[in-house]
Amino acid sequence: MTDALRCTGLGHRYPGAESDALDGVDLVVPVGGAAVVVGPSGAGKSTLLAVLAGLTRPSRGRVEVDGVDLAAASDSALRALRRRSLAVAVQNPFRNLLPYGSALDNLRLVRRTAGVRGGQEPARLLDALGLGDIASSPVHTLSGGERQRVALASAVSAGPRLLLVDEPTSQLDRVSRDRVVALLQRITGELGTAVLAVTHDPEVAAALGGVVRLRDGRIEQ
Ligand SMILES: Nc1ncnc2c1ncn2[C@@H]1O[C@H](COP(=O)(O)OP(=O)(O)OP(=O)(O)O)[C@@H](O)[C@H]1O
Ligand SMILES: [Mg+2]
Numbered sequence: 001m002t003d004a005l006r007c008t009g010l011g012h013r014y015p016g017a018e019s020d021a022l023d024g025v026d027l028v029v030p031v032g033g034a035a036v037v038v039g040p041s042g043a044g045k046s047t048l049l050a051v052l053a054g055l056t057r058p059s060r061g062r063v064e065v066d067g068v069d070l071a072a073a074s075d076s077a078l079r080a081l082r083r084r085s086l087a088v089a090v091q092n093p094f095r096n097l098l099p100y101g102s103a104l105d106n107l108r109l110v111r112r113t114a115g116v117r118g119g120q121e122p123a124r125l126l127d128a129l130g131l132g133d134i135a136s137s138p139v140h141t142l143s144g145g146e147r148q149r150v151a152l153a154s155a156v157s158a159g160p161r162l163l164l165v166d167e168p169t170s171q172l173d174r175v176s177r178d179r180v181v182a183l184l185q186r187i188t189g190e191l192g193t194a195v196l197a198v199t200h201d202p203e204v205a206a207a208l209g210g211v212v213r214l215r216d217g218r219i220e221q
Helices: 045-052 075-084 103-114 122-128 144-155 174-189 202-208
Strands: 005-012 022-029 034-038 060-065 086-089 162-166 194-198 211-215 218-220
Touching: 005 045, 022 034, 022 045, 022 060, 022 194, 022 218, 034 045, 034 174, 034 202, 045 060, 045 162, 045 194, 075 086, 075 103, 086 144, 103 122, 103 144, 144 162, 144 174, 174 194, 174 202, 194 202
Parallel strands: 034 194, 034 211, 086 162, 162 194
Antiparallel strands: 005 022, 005 060, 211 218
């Protein structure tokens, strides 16, 4: 089967920089698999996410999401890929959500924007992800951990092949963090959406598995 993500020889140097932010990164995430990128500040984690999301064009190398080569894809193919196959959850969950809408409203909006009709109904998806009891609450009334889980549910509600997540647990206490990790495990295990997460938390990395250590733009063996 086609991998959810495959990148080879990925390199990036920001204009005017004296060294590469990414230098020969090879990475494969199978369908329904997980990879966790860890590494010190400046290692290139955010740059990697931006390149994989198709937001930054890499200086060299190749990225394939769901079998589509990002560099070779037409603009319309890229738009379709971003809408349908690829989801991105940025660090602050509020930035991924409409605060005055409920969880259900947010999921419905994402599906409508992606033009998705079939697949898992929002109410069912929230139930399946253990969020049924807060499905109708306005997002601004939820706790930080609940918001993050709704943001992740919303990100996968159009049935993407790959979810890219930046620091999913950085502002959460231990209990909320464990719930977010359990949710990400359900997203890979039950929905079959592959997850690539960046985290500073070693326990989150260990729980999700597939740890990739990045330093100075390179993967450490
Ligand atoms: N927009 C930019 N222009 C120029 N250089 C940049 C830019 N963004 C990042 N860099 C540089 O690229 C390298 C990698 O940065 P990046 O932000 O990807 O690291 P990171 O691993 O996400 O760090 P952190 O853990 O602090 O978020 C660093 O040397 C950084 O200074
Ligand atoms: Mg970063």
